[in-house]
Amino acid sequence: MTMKLKPSTITPTVGRKMWFFAQDASQPKKGDGPPPQMLDNKVPMDATVIYVWSPSLVNLRVTDHAGNVFTRTSVPVADHDESYEHGVQQVACWMPYQSGQAAKQAAGGPPDAVMTKLHDGEVS
Secondary structure, eight states: OOOOOEEOSSOOOTTOEEEEEOOGGGSOOTTSOSOOOOSOTTSOEEEEEEEEEETTEEEEEEEOTTSOEEEEEEEEEEEOOTTOOTTTOOEEEOOHHHHHHHHHHHTTOOOOHHHHHHHHTOOO
8 A cells, every 4th residue: 555645845955854664574684673663653764865866866864763774775755644654665854843834935935034034154
């Protein structure tokens, strides 16, 4: 069974934070350490983009619910959807706040002031 993924409205770049949902087939290969620990199927894992194949496919460094770190390659990218959960299909999705900011900018609204300062390198 696969989920219908919401197309991404954000272009991924190296270093960006995302949420990761694992599937059974995304367990590590023999010798790669223990499988990711999932304490709740609906709670995403923390992930960082480490390589961008395309706007819809990335490699990730992921931290599971117990703090174990592992990598995943060629992970589909999507906007957040409440229906995503572990054990169905692997997906990297943007956090709701990130998707909301992208939608706001696409509609011509002003970007978030804090994010603009961070992007421009201002510190306060």
